Amino acid sequence: MFATKFDYQKASSVSEAIQLLASNPGAKIIAGGHSLLPMMKLRLTSILMLIDIGGIEEMRGISVANGILRIGALTTHAEIADSHDVKDNAGILWETAYGIGDPQVRNRGTIGGNISHADPASDLPTVLKVMDAKFTIQGTGGIMRGGSRTVSADDFFLGPFETALGENEILTTIEMPVLAANQHAEYAKMAHPATSFAVVGAGIVVTVENNICTAARVAVGGFTPIPTRGPSVEQALVGKELNEENIVAATSLIHNDLGSDVFGDVFASAEYRQAMAAIELKHAIYHATGFAHHN
Ligand SMILES: Cc1cc2nc3c(=O)[nH]c(=O)nc-3n(C[C@H](O)[C@H](O)[C@H](O)COP(=O)(O)OP(=O)(O)OC[C@H]3O[C@@H](n4cnc5c(N)ncnc54)[C@H](O)[C@@H]3O)c2cc1C
Structure with missing residues (x-):
């Protein structure tokens, strides 16, 4: 099927893109197009004007300074998977980027587009939440007039395909603290065999001091409306040695944190995905702590 008719404008700066959005009701921005174009062609959405932000240089690139890893929203999955800065400072993101879709998707799809689209089956919302x-x-106020705001990953995802982005706003940058030497992070997923989208995805970041877990962030996604933190699991891990018994006991508590809105489909039922969440979390912690490699 073909998309309905639309106009097209290319923006060369963030402020120009915001201005085009504000002055063209019914316009939408396009980055890599790997989520938006399929929706347009299936006529799940119809758009009057596409504003192409793909050429905006200020929205690209990866850097590390003062303990913060900074990634421009237009950075592609392939660029993240190819970055030593990401590998050295946020290995969980580096590895996840490798596992997204196929080379074509990784070469065109962007981190900003992935997050803004907020597909529950995407990997990056879960990973960025645990990180x-x-x-x-940035929005119509302009950066000098207070038009820039920061939203945490915990507050950004509001529902399936729904985020904290307001009208005429653009996500420009993603920042996260670099992992310390005593922090271990991992993402494990049960991937859909056709697309690699997450049927169930699980991310963890644990801090270990003197063999004891002193802090933990846990999130699962792929089968819940938004990536879902696991406070029951986090509390059960903290203060414990990360041995097999404690990891299995803690990860089995994830069902307490999922709520009633768990997705299922012909590929995998809600009950199955819920059971797999504990398994994928266990895999993630086993790999993060090296337990998987020694036992
Ligand atoms: C076959 C296939 C397999 C895939 N497999 C996976 C997978 O395994 N894991 C995974 O996580 N993802 C997967 N994806 C999705 C992929 O990661 C896309 O890159 C991503 O969903 C969208 O990025 P994009 O740059 O193409 O966004 P676009 O399609 O250009 O835009 C998507 C939406 O986000 C908005 N948007 C884009 N950029 C911004 C911005 N900077 N600020 C505000 N709004 C913005 C657009 O207006 C649009 O609504 C797959 C996609 C395909 C087609």
């Missing part, structure tokens, strides 16, 4: 990421959003 305690912050998102910079």
